[in-house]
Amino acid sequence: MDLVGKVTRTRKGNEYICVLVDYYTKWAEAYAIPNKSAAVVSRCIINFFYRFGAPKRILTDQGSEFVNQ
Template identity: 40%
Template sequence: MGPFPSLRGNTYILVAIDYLSKWVEANALHTNDARVVCKFLKSLFAGFGTPRAMISDRGTHFCHDQFAKVMLKYGVTHRLATAYHPQTSGQVEVSNRGLKRILERTVGENHASWSNKLDDALWDFRTTYKTPIECTPYKLVHRKACHLSIELEHKAYWALKHANYDLQTMGDHIKV
């Protein structure tokens, strides 16, 4: 996605989405050339393993020889989406729209600071319940629920309050 205005020189967002888990990886970048895209994909392959296939748009960075060599090296089948047919990569379009909406709400008035807020937007996106998978992408990828510190404080407060109530009730019964 991009180009966008930026304070830190990052004008593009490179987005990768796992179709099964709806997990989104994104990076704020200065350029969107083939070298940068290949570096991003190599880091994803190192962290998550190599996919069998990858669908991309027909951007010049995806149609470059360097990109084709990386796909061949890792044994990934590269498929190009049909031009002017966004339904081919519908999940990408939905995820991009959602990520963009979260960024717009997070950034507020200063639109140029979006690259500072990208990690927060990704956190929000990954920990939001998705109906098609009936859980959050975070839970599907990490096999555990993500508990925010405020949630833990809230649960601890109510557990303690309930325990104190039980002790008080028990004390009343013993006195009788």
């Protein structure tokens, strides 16, 4: 899982891309999102889980947006 951006704003106001990859199958999903808030990112993750099932673990690059405050 990783967040890409800030990219050029789309007509719908999205400026970031949330990327989730299944480690086993290498299947990637990318979601255009307006910001990096916990609520928006968690929506992407939950959508991915509903479609493909919950993983045993989640790997990230431990970016600052994943640090609990």
